[in-house]
Amino acid sequence: MFGYYLDLAWRSLGRNKVLTTLMVLAIALGIGASMTMITVLHVMTADPIPGRSGQLFYPQVDPQGMEGYSKASDPPDQLTWLDAMSLLHARKGVRQAAMSAGRVTVVPPQGATHAFIADARYATADFFPMFDVPFADGGGWAASDDDKHARVAVIARELADKLYGTPHAVGQLLRLGKYDFRVVGVLDDWNPAPHFYDLSMGSYAKPEQVFLPFETAMELKQGTQGSMMCWGDFPTDGDMTKANGCAWVQFWVQLDTPARVASYRDFLAGYSEQQKALGRFARPPNVRLRDVMQWLDYNHVVPGSVQLQTLLALGFLLVCLVNTVAMLLVKFLRRGGELSVRRAMGASKRAVFAQLLVEAALVGLAGGAVGLLLAAFGLWVVRQQPVEYAAFAHMDGAMLAATFVLAVCAALLAALFPAWRACRIVPARLLKTQ
Amino acid sequence: MRHIIKPLFRHRMMPLLVLLQVALACAIACNALFLLQQKLVPIVSPDGVGNPDRLIVAWNIAPRGQPWPTSRLDQVAAELRAIPGVGSVSVAGSFPMETVAQMNGGVYGEGAHPAKADTAVYIGTHLRDTLGLKLVAGRDFSAAEEGVSYKGMGLDENGPAIITRALAERLFPGGDALGHVLRLGDAADAGRRTVVGVVEHLMRNKFGQDDREDIDYSMLFPSIPTNWPMPIFALRARSAAEVDGVLKAAKATLKRELGPEMIQGIDPAYEMYGDMRERQMAQPKAAVWLLSGVSLIVLLVTVVGIMGLTSYWVQQRTRQIGIRRALGARRGNILRDVQLENLLVVGGGILLGMALAYAINLWLMHHYELARLPWTYLPYGAALMLLLGQLAVLSPALRAARVPPVVATRSV
Incomplete structure (x- = not known):
């Protein structure tokens, strides 16, 4: 039966090629535009660390003075060095790590004249196991290395290849400026998008090339970078660990159960109370504890403009669908004679309805195929745009399937009303007039 | 009129579909065009800078270790000024179109209920000259003012300021801004700046949701911010022919003077x-292209839709049209009737569409900090849609007018 319907649909679509082309084009335009934006949104809202994102939390406390205080004000986006170290050494989570972006001068074995700048991350030991960072060689450093201010480093595979010609660089010496570090691990390819653990370097920043123990880097006065919020004195000698009036450290904690999350929240409030009693904090406890996806949402990692464009594209799809409804209606009603004959020969209303829907599904499939080409073109256009997420605008398997599902569903939805109308004709009346 | 309206209600489906299409297209196109107009503002607004092809900017100059003292920067500026063909040189902490370091903040006027404006501040020596801004009132900074040394960035210190005309009108409405004092923030100890000059235009470094007026809210402070880690040098060449020479000499001078003290691996940008x-x-x-493309295709799809539906409807009524022709209706009558019918249906669609456009705009305002859709959009949008509707109906209407009276005697 289905084969027969397909045959009928094929003949019918071939009869009025202009109308069929217009319908396919309308669906294709709507699908192309909306799939372009849905794909961009899909990429941007992707979980950067699947499986872990629900257990990783970003605590915020509020060490600012009373100036400009209101009950609704959010605490700073980052922690001061002092607070980060207090939370780190309290060890209230399963794992926890303090970190900051930095910049180092890499001196390659060829000599100082070939020195170059590389992005670095200063972090504490739990950074690697907590974020499930893959290693090509070796591993991260131990918490004792943090305490000893050990001169060890983890480098990215790209840098290892560049410096030593091999990813197996454990034990090699890495010279950064005046200081030597021992390589203890080489990362495998790792590029979480968005760059969730430090959004201040750009939501889609590239992963760092050099990782150093945080306290070692501070002791050696390696330069930090990224955003910094200051309300108090800024140290003039460049020693950021003394910047008590500046928040510039990111801190992540892993909490496995809801109970631990609740108790960590209490701990943060208690810590704020205690600091207030000591006179360091001025404000009443003002703490936040967000998981990865909440943190991305809070920081508007998906810009409003992308959401707006997606809405616009969906509105566009709606316009195209209403248009398809109109064209299908015209098409089906024009075939009143043919449908009446089928009804008079004994086809049930349901059979006619099914036949018309098969025809619409065929249009949808064709629209989906053309729409896919348009979406590929649309994504190419997005990649040419001067936006930081541009490089990530690619279609994946799920989106490819979604394109056809959306196209066929849209066409079927558009066909429901016209097909129902076309089924309602009274065969006798139409046959008599012919 | 009756013979046009009545059939519309008897066969509701076709006119209803046309109406729905027009309403949707109207709602979406209105909002898309409104967004487009907002994106267009920074592109079409004057930025106030005279002869932009003679202005060379050197930025991304990062000192190794401590920031350069202002005296050192002044000395380098003097070297740059000595380059033949250079008109004026500026050392600045923030600069128009340079968004690595932005200084933006709320600025207040005078009185018990002062006006507030979100303003960009550009701090640097000889900025008015170098940017080529047109002074419409007051004076430029004096040599003494340019030489003042700030304790910090200068944002919270008292002194003179040159502001744009738009900002002057906003902060000191209905009067001369010269000699008035503006406050940098709402704190009691906020810096106070006396307006000494007013310039015609100067675009602010914040392109988000600017509309025509507040894109010009910016001001100049004299001298160089102290301890500023990212100084910017700007050079204005005397003539376009001398630009290349000046650029070459400026690169060489900066490399010679500051190069050894810069962070290795970060190269200054000359633009x-x-x-x-x-x-x-x-x-x-890019956004303008996208939005205009979407609006255009929405309107195109709608026109094609109206055309298709109307021709089917005309075809359905061939016999009635034939009867009317046989009864004495002229071709012009039929043509006008079909057009009038379209006018009514599209008009209904526009009314619904405008309401929808407003509702969408309200919803967007609530969720995305968007401005309110100005009502002046509505008549323009309506006129455009009516015109497009008439365009779409022209060919079916002509076909209807060509129906010969003899059709009335045949059965279809």
Whole structure:
């Protein structure tokens, strides 16, 4: 039966090629535009660390003075060095790590004249196991290395290849400026998008090339970078660990159960109370504890403009669908004679309805195929745009399937009303007039 | 009129579909065009900078270790000034179209209920000269004012300021701004700046949701911010022919003077101001293309839809049209009737569409900090839709008018 319907649909679509082309084009335009934006949104809202994102939390406390205080004000986006170290050494989570972006001068074995700048991350030991960072060689450093201010480093595979010609660089010496570090691990390819653990370097920043123990880097006065919020004195000698009036450290904690999350929240409030009693904090406890996806949402990692464009594209799809409804209606009603004959020969209303829907599904499939080409073109256009997420605008398997599902569903939805109308004709009346 | 309206209600489906299409297209196109107009503002607004093809900007100059003292920067500026063909040189902490370091903040006027404006501040020596801004009132900074040394960035210190005309009208409405004092923030100890000059235009470094007026809210402070880690040098060449020579000499001078003290691996950027502007405008321009493309296709799809539906409807009524022709209706009558019918249906669609456009705008305002859709959009949008509706109906209407009276005697 289905084969027969397909045959009928094929003949019918071939009869009025202009109308069929217009319908396919309308669906294709709507699908192309909306799939372009849905794909961009899909990429941007992707979980950067699947499986872990629900257990990783970003605590915020509020060490600012009373100036400009209101009950609704959010605490700073980052922690001061002092607070980060207090939370780190309290060890209230399963794992926890303090970190900051930095910049180092890499001196390659060829000599100082070939020195170059590389992005670095200063972090504490739990950074690697907590974020499930893959290693090509070796591993991260131990918490004792943090305490000893050990001169060890983890480098990215790209840098290892560049410096030593091999990813197996454990034990090699890495010279950064005046200081030597021992390589203890080489990362495998790792590029979480968005760059969730430090959004201040750009939501889609590239992963760092050099990782150093945080306290070692501070002791050696390696330069930090990224955003910094200051309300108090800024140290003039460049020693950021003394910047008590500046928040510039990111801190992540892993909490496995809801109970631990609740108790960590209490701990943060208690810590704020205690600091207030000591006179360091001025404000009443003002703490936040967000998981990865909440943190991305809070920081508007998906810009409003992308959401707006997606809405616009969906509105566009709606316009195209209403248009398809109109064209299908015209098409089906024009075939009143043919449908009446089928009804008079004994086809049930349901059979006619099914036949018309098969025809619409065929249009949808064709629209989906053309729409896919348009979406590929649309994504190419997005990649040419001067936006930081541009490089990530690619279609994946799920989106490819979604394109056809959306196209066929849209066409079927558009066909429901016209097909129902076309089924309602009274065969006798139409046959008599012919 | 009756013979046009009545059939519309008897066969509701076709007119209803046309109406729905028009309403949707109207709602979406209105909002898309409104967004487009907002993106267009920074592109079409004057930025106040004279002869942008003669202005060379050197930025991304990062000192190794401590920031350079202002005296050192002044000395380098003097070296640059000595380059033949250079008109004026500026050392600045923030600069138009340079968004690495932005200084933006709320600025207040005078009185018990002062006006507030979100303003960009550009701090640097000889900025008015170098940017080529047109002074419409007051004076430029004096040599003494340019030589003042700040304790910090200068944002919270008292002194003189040159502001734009738009900002003057906003902060000191209905009067001369010269000699008045503005406050930098709402704190009691906020810096106070006396307005000494007013310039025609100067675009602010914040392209988000600017509309025509507040895109010009900016002001100049004299002298160089102290302890500023990212100084910017700007040079204005005397003539376009001398630009290349000046650029070459400026590169050499900066490399010689500051090169050894810069962070290795971070190279200074030398750009023409016009190119910097182009770069900043790339994103709004891309959005303009996108939005105009979407609006155009929405309208096109709608026109095709109206055309298809109307021709089917005309075809359905061939016999009635034939009867009317046989009864004495002229071709013109039929043509006008079909057109009038379209006018009514599209008009209904526009009314619904406008309400929908407003509702969408309200919802967007609530969720995305968007401005209110100005009502002046509505008549323009309505006129455009009516015109498009008439365009779409022209060919079916002509076909209807060509129906010969003899059709009335045949059965279809």
